[in-house]
Each structure stands twice: as structure tokens, then as C-alpha cells.
Amino acid sequence: MKMSSKARYGLYVAVELAKKYAQGEVATVSALAQSTGVTEKYLEQIIALMKKANIVVALRGANGGYKLLDSPQNITVGQVLRAVEDNLEIVDCIHNGCDNKCHCVSRNLWAKLYENINTYLDTISLQQLADDDL
Amino acid sequence: MKMSSKARYGLYVAVELAKKYAQGEVATVSALAQSTGVTEKYLEQIIALMKKANIVVALRGANGGYKLLDSPQNITVGQVLRAVEDNLEIVDCIHNGCDNKCHCVSRNLWAKLYENINTYLDTISLQQLADDDL
DNA sequence: TTAAATTCCTACTAATTTACTAGGATTAGT
DNA sequence: ACTAATCCTAGTAAATTAGTAGGAATTTAA
Numbered sequence: 001m002k003m004s005s006k007a008r009y010g011l012y013v014a015v016e017l018a019k020k021y022a023q024g025e026v027a028t029v030s031a032l033a034q035s036t037g038v039t040e041k042y043l044e045q046i047i048a049l050m051k052k053a054n055i056v057v058a059l060r061g062a063n064g065g066y067k068l069l070d071s072p073q074n075i076t077v078g079q080v081l082r083a084v085e086d087n088l089e090i091v092d093c094i095h096n097g098c099d100n101k102c103h104c105v106s107r108n109l110w111a112k113l114y115e116n117i118n119t120y121l122d123t124i125s126l127q128q129l130a131d132d133d134l
Numbered sequence: 135m136k137m138s139s140k141a142r143y144g145l146y147v148a149v150e151l152a153k154k155y156a157q158g159e160v161a162t163v164s165a166l167a168q169s170t171g172v173t174e175k176y177l178e179q180i181i182a183l184m185k186k187a188n189i190v191v192a193l194r195g196a197n198g199g200y201k202l203l204d205s206p207q208n209i210t211v212g213q214v215l216r217a218v219e220d221n222l223e224i225v226d227c228i229h230n231g232c233d234n235k236c237h238c239v240s241r242n243l244w245a246k247l248y249e250n251i252n253t254y255l256d257t258i259s260l261q262q263l264a265d266d267d268l
Numbered sequence: 269t270t271a272a273a274t275t276c277c278t279a280c281t282a283a284t285t286t287a288c289t290a291g292g293a294t295t296a297g298t
Numbered sequence: 299a300c301t302a303a304t305c306c307t308a309g310t311a312a313a314t315t316a317g318t319a320g321g322a323a324t325t326t327a328a
Contacts, residue, residue, distance in 0.1 A: 001135055003138060004316085007135075012239070015240070040318070048277090062274060065275085091142065105149050120250045129239055130239070175290070194304045199303075275325090278321100289308105289311105
């Protein structure tokens with residue numbers, strides 16, 4: 001039940017971008033890679049997932065980079081983690097069409113746990129994290 | 135962030151044992167292996183973890199088997215999962231002595247998420263699961 | 269218009285973890 | 299003594315995660 005490195009790095013990057021949002025600045029992958037200590041190539045892939053989920057937007061070409069699409073107050077940690085962590089789902093059977101054919105007693109438990117986790121993660125905004133205000 | 139098969143099988147076994155608790159019956163590994171569809175050898179290892187955590191007790195020799203050490207009302211899903219899932223921790227840095235030297239902004243988040251998950255899991259007893267009463 | 273800086277795309281490999289197999293020792297009942 | 303069971307531990311296979319790599323496309327600036 002570990003968070004992947006994508007989740008850790010991705011959230012870190014999101015918080016970095018949150019801190020730049022007010023100034024309207026963009027951050028390049030190479031700058032972000034330096035501050036996280038991850039290679040550019042790996043970070044690229046992680047940020048791509050956030051872009052796909054409409055959390056960040058990219059400006060290509062020279063002087064380009066990434067920035068948040070919306071205000072950090074309006075972006076939740078849950079959104080970010082669901083975007084970068086392929087498997088935020090606790091078990092497979094819930095979101096992959098098992099539909100409780102198995103009648104497994106634990107299925108409801110996993111579903112509720114998943115709900116619980118996401119509900120919690122969605123109460124926290126990137127702004128809060130950036131302000132270290134939990 | 136997947137639950138391991140140990141977590142799934144372990145919880146299933148615990149619920150099976152919960153159903154037998156009232157009658158004071160024991161269940162053998164081979165019987166449990168049949169009902170879960172897992173090999174005996176693998177299940178042995180999982181049950182051993184529950185034994186180590188004082189959730190089940192073993193009776194060795196002929197007519198032996200396993201049973202819950204306490205009433206299913208007094209055993210929580212959280213206890214079972216923490217026993218069998220080696221890595222219920224969300225990230226390493228929390229329980230392995232990082233002690234926030236890294237000053238990473240996300241650390242508090244992970245700690246609270248972990249707390250949140252466990253608090254939830256500890257509100258549910260094996261009895262509830264056995265009764266499908268969530 | 270060319271060079272530089274940047275994102276974008278995708279295939280591959282290495283490392284780690286998880287899941288499972290296997291063999292036999294130990295214990296207890298009949 | 300024999301049988302049915304747990305116990306112990308080492309090894310292997312499968313899957314996932316983490317990271318590497320190369321180069322195409324796009325935009326800006328000189």
C-alpha cells in the first residue's frame with residue numbers, strides 16, 4: 001500500500017507550481033528536476049500525466065514551461081494523486097468490472113475505504129500544502 | 135496503492151474464522167485454502183503473520199487448526215490488515231526515522247492520510263464483515 | 269532564417285517487490 | 299508407530315515500479 005514515487009514527486013511538483021502561481025511564472029522541467037532531485041526524463045513523464053488530467057498546462061518552445069491551469073485553492077491533493085498514481089484504487093475488482101459477482105464480503109469494505117481516502121484527500125488543497133497549513 | 139494479495143486473502147480467512155468462532159470450531163489450512171482458492175503453502179505464511187500478531191491461535195497436531203484468539207466483535211479490520219500487509223504505511227519516511235529532517239511539505243499529509251485510513255479500518259469489526267453489515 | 273530552448277512521444281531496461289513454490293522439521297492425537 | 303496437522307525457512311517466478319534513452323515537434327530570439 002505504498003504511494004509510488006510518481007505520487008511523491010508529482011505532488012511535490014504540484015506544490016512547487018502552486019508557489020509560483022500567483023506570479024504567473026512558469027517552471028521548466030529542468031528547474032523542477034533540480035529541486036526535486038529527479039531526472040528530467042522521469043519528471044517529464046510524471047508531469048505529462050498531470051497535463052493529461054488538466055491540472056497543469058504547458059507552454060512549448062523557448063521560455064516555455066509548466067504552470068497550474070487553475071488556482072491552487074481550487075486544486076485538491078486528491079486530484080493530483082489520482083492523476084499521477086495509476087493505481088490509487090485499493091483493489092482491482094472495484095473499478096474493473098467485477099460488479100460483485102464474486103459476492104466477496106470484503107468488496108464493500110474496499111469500496112468504502114477507497115471513498116474514505118479520496119474524500120480526505122479532496123479536502124486538502126495545493127494552497128494548504130504550499131502554506132504547510134494542514 | 136494496491137492492497138496486496140496477503141491483505142485480501144488474510145482478511146478473507148479472518149472472516150471465515152469469525153464465522154466459526156461462536157461454535158468454537160477450528161479451521162485447518164487445507165480447508166481455508168480450498169475456500170479461498172489459494173495454495174496451502176501460501177496461506178500458511180499469511181496465517182503465520184496473523185498468529186504472530188495474536189489475532190489467531192494455532193492448535194498443532196491431528197485435529198488441529200486455527201481459530202480467533204478473541205471474539206470477532208473485538209477484532210478490527212485494521213488489526214488484521216496491519217498484521218498481514220507488511221507495508222500498510224503510505225510512505226517510508228514516516229515510520230523509518232526520517233523525522234522530517236527533509237522538511238518535505240508532504241510529510242504531514244502522508245502521516246494524516248495514514249492515520250485517517252487506520253482510524254477508518256479500526257471502526258469495522260470482523261463481526262460486521264461476517265454479517266456483511268457495513 | 270537559423271540556433272537554442274523547450275515540450276512531446278514512445279520504446280526499452282533495470283531494480284524492486286510481490287506472489288508463490290518447495291521441502292522438510294515439529295507436534296499431537298489415535 | 300502412524301497420521302494429520304502446524305511450523306520454519308530458503309528459493310524462484312511474475313509483475314510492477316522506477317528510471318533511461320533518443321529523437322521529433324514547437325516556439326522564441328538573435
